[in-house]
Amino acid sequence: MxxxxxxxxxxxxxxxxxxxxxxxxxxxxxxxxxxxxxxxxxxxxxxxxxxxxxxxxxxxxSLAEVKELIDMYDNTGRDEKKQLKRLLEKLQERRDILLTQRRDIELTLAEIDRIADKARSTLAELERAKVN
Amino acid sequence: MxxxxxxxxxxxxxxxxxxxxxxxxxxxxxxxxxxxxxxxxxxxxxxxxxxxxxxxxxxxxSLAEVKELIDMYDNTGRDEKKQLKRLLEKLQERRDILLTQRRDIELTLAEIDRIADKARSTLAELERAKVN
DNA sequence: TATTACGTTAACGTAAGCGTCAATTATCAA
DNA sequence: TTGATAATTGACGCTTACGTTAACGTAATA
The missing domain is CATH 1.10.1660.10 (Multidrug-efflux Transporter Regulator; Chain: A; Domain 2)
Structure with a gap:
């Protein structure tokens, strides 16, 4: 191949x-x-x-974090128990961070939608009032 | 108050x-x-x-981006059309970025779970083999 | 009163993440 | 052969986001 x-x-x-x-x-x-x-x-x-x-x-x-995580992707197989446990810990850590980020994204998206709705209705009012 | x-x-x-x-x-x-x-x-x-x-x-x-976005949160009301349109654009941009991030988080979470499962089963094998 | 805790400004230091030359080499088409 | 195009290795510079003294003021507490 x-x-x-x-x-x-x-x-x-x-x-x-x-x-x-x-x-x-x-x-x-x-x-x-x-x-x-x-x-x-x-x-x-x-x-x-x-x-x-x-x-x-x-x-x-950071690039250092990126490297650490990516190396783990490659590293599966032929590992000692200690390494594997360490790997699982690291994965859990990253998982927690990602979950937090996902939640923060949801919060921010909700805020954005709220602001955007408000802005759109204000804009619509201005249009009606012909304040161009 | x-x-x-x-x-x-x-x-x-x-x-x-x-x-x-x-x-x-x-x-x-x-x-x-x-x-x-x-x-x-x-x-x-x-x-x-x-x-x-x-x-x-x-x-x-970045902090500059943060400031821009936060200022917009505060800025609603008493705005001219142009400002409002600009605001809506900016919100849309940020929204797109957040959606991309959310998708990337899902992808990464899936990867992590895959690796973790693999690691756990390898670990279980080692346990059975009594390679302590 | 002396200590401890908390606050201030100012200024220097640093790690990360590249951008931007400069000087050079190699490749390929005209 | 001659450009044009793409690649290389340094090396210096820059911005961001703080950390870290230093040197000092204030206020409550023992």
Whole structure:
């Protein structure tokens, strides 16, 4: 089975980030491309990890947190009990944070809808009053 | 109706931030306490805005974005059409972002549950095998 | 009165997350 | 061969969001 590969600008365009960003993520250890001379060759695995990283960032995680979490995704299997327990703890922590965030999003969405409704009705009044 | 007021450390403790943070938020315009001599006196309005700010931060907003959004919460009423339309646009933008975030949270939660299940069953196997 | 707690401003420090050159190399089409 | 295009490695700079002294004032309490 042939592996599909990507250049840095392939991934940059696809994810709407700059190459600089991807190189930074490599420095941190989020991606680990192969080399063809001095060109970086990214595998599907890198692509997935990049996507996960960007998603995590969008949720407010630091790159360090992102790396930790993503490494865990890859890490399943062949682990000692201690590692596995640690993994489960970490997952639980992140889960709690995500649940809090989801709740905060619901709260904020509700606020926004409330404000928007108000604004729309005020606007409608102005229209009726012909205050253009 | 008497107004309840708070000191900076009241709010700091309640929201688990340092006074330094609250003073920074004042500089930015998120809160605007009264003064008693050179002591800051926070009203309920400040408390609400601080809470909203912290919530927004937890969702990955910058303080500038937070301020913009919070100001809009306060701004309803006595507005011209143009302002109202601008407000509605901004609310829509933020709404879209929140919906994306919510979806990303669902995706991440699903991933976490998948990994956790796997880890738990691996752990159970190790237990059975008495590899302690 | 001395201590403790809490408040103030001012200023420097720092980690994160890139942007932005600069100087260079490699590739590919015309 | 000559550009044009894309890639590379530094290296410096910048913004955000605070932390962390320092140096000092005030107010209640022992």
């Amino acid at each position: 042939e592996q599909k590969t990507y250049t840095i600008s392939d991934l940059a365009k696809e994810h709407e980030v700059t190459p600089r960003t991807i190189r930074l993520y490599e420095e941190i250890g989020i991606v680990a491309p192969q080399r063809d001379g001095n060109k970086r060759i990214y595998a599907e695995r890198d692509r997935v990890r990049l996507r996960l990283a960007i998603r995590g960032k969008g949720l407010g995680m | 008497e107004q309840k007021t708070y000191t900076i450390s009241d709010l700091a403790k309640e929201h688990e931030v340092t006074p330094r943070t609250i003073r920074l938020y004042e500089e930015i315009g998120i809160v605007a306490p009264q003064r008693d001599g050179n002591k800051r006196i926070y009203a309920e309005r400040d408390r609400v805005r601080l809470r909203l700010a912290i919530r927004g931060k937890g969702l990955g907003m």
